[in-house]
Amino acid sequence: MKRILVAGGSGLLGGACCVHFSENFETFFSFHDHGVKIKGCNGWKVDLSNERQAQKFVQKVNPDAIINTVALTNLELCEEKPLLAEKVNVETARNTAIAAKDNGSKLIHISTNYVFDGERGNYSEEDTPKAAGVYSCTKIEGDEAVLAVKPEYNIVRTCIFGWNIVPERKNSVSWIYDALSRGQKISALTDQYMNIILANSLAENLELLVNSPKQGIYNISAHGSLSKFELASRVAELYGFDKSLIGKSTLKEFYDKGIFKAKRPRDGSLTIQKFEKEFKVKLPSMDEDLAKFRKLGEQNYLSNFKLASPSRQ
Numbered sequence: 001m002k003r004i005l006v007a008g009g010s011g012l013l014g015g016a017c018c019v020h021f022s023e024n025f026e027t028f029f030s031f032h033d034h035g036v037k038i039k040g041c042n043g044w045k046v047d048l049s050n051e052r053q054a055q056k057f058v059q060k061v062n063p064d065a066i067i068n069t070v071a072l073t074n075l076e077l078c079e080e081k082p083l084l085a086e087k088v089n090v091e092t093a094r095n096t097a098i099a100a101k102d103n104g105s106k107l108i109h110i111s112t113n114y115v116f117d118g119e120r121g122n123y124s125e126e127d128t129p130k131a132a133g134v135y136s137c138t139k140i141e142g143d144e145a146v147l148a149v150k151p152e153y154n155i156v157r158t159c160i161f162g163w164n165i166v167p168e169r170k171n172s173v174s175w176i177y178d179a180l181s182r183g184q185k186i187s188a189l190t191d192q193y194m195n196i197i198l199a200n201s202l203a204e205n206l207e208l209l210v211n212s213p214k215q216g217i218y219n220i221s222a223h224g225s226l227s228k229f230e231l232a233s234r235v236a237e238l239y240g241f242d243k244s245l246i247g248k249s250t251l252k253e254f255y256d257k258g259i260f261k262a263k264r265p266r267d268g269s270l271t272i273q274k275f276e277k278e279f280k281v282k283l284p285s286m287d288e289d290l291a292k293f294r295k296l297g298e299q300n301y302l303s304n305f306k307l308a309s310p311s312r313q
């Protein structure tokens, strides 16, 4: 049985990878601040920004492949603490890549659509990243650090949603779901667009990369770019929530009111044809993935995880 190491198992994507890969792989994961137990997997607390810890961990697990999902994903925190962002988004990427190379393990490093400034949209694997803030800047540096260690490693650019293990962490859809299910009003952006994939669907597609010798950058996301407002309307329709709770807003209003300090791409949509063509698969539509999100919720997906202590983020 192949061994896989998921760096960042306590995160949204890392957790989804652990659940998916544990079906057919011996699955190991790391966490940092949020001690968690995951059904069918073995996990350890590791600070991957520490080169020695990264080396020892990878040597101990000796995986065939590593999926690195570690990141500081809170954009506002990245603006407030750029050194922490550098440490988590760049140092952990470099250390994990070096440890993977020394151990002879394949590496899939997770990146983001936020490496693009969003002025144009529909970004392909060939487009040159352009930073729009500290998060974007450090994620670009992290990708470059990985490719500098070994240009053959995979970088996956994506945008995800799903059920977060750590309740304080939110994503586009969980934020909408939490508010509308409690009858709270939300203000959703009409002028920020992206195509987002359910973390669990991404995990399934990452298995194709794990089992493939293909190298380099791939965009993996769902079909159909939507604004946050359109996304909120789809979530309301799916669950039968009151649509009148969804107000409209613009990026400019959010910047002017200080709701957003970190700059966001206006159109962060990614083209996904390269992955579909090379791997002969059809990636899901956003509606399919929203329906799957609902199904996972009904199946009590989060019961796969047991947080060891109250979260601190």
Ligand SMILES: NC(=O)c1ccc[n+]([C@@H]2O[C@H](COP(=O)([O-])OP(=O)(O)OC[C@H]3O[C@@H](n4cnc5c(N)ncnc54)[C@H](OP(=O)(O)O)[C@@H]3O)[C@@H](O)[C@H]2O)c1
Pocket: 007, 008, 009, 010, 011, 012, 013, 014, 030, 031, 032, 033, 034, 035, 046, 047, 048, 049, 068, 069, 070, 071, 072, 073, 074, 088, 092, 110, 111, 112, 113, 114, 139, 158, 159, 160, 161, 166, 169, 171, 172
């Ligand atoms: N969420 C999104 O909307 C989104 C969109 C596009 C791309 N992405 C990318 O997708 C990937 C996964 O994102 P996500 O939302 O799943 O992330 P997440 O939920 O915020 O989880 C981040 C993970 O990083 C771990 N971590 C933080 N500092 C660490 C350190 N020093 N050493 C080891 N681990 C550390 C965290 O551990 P603890 O929780 O235990 O501290 C956690 O497991 C990232 O590369 C992100 O940039 C995310």
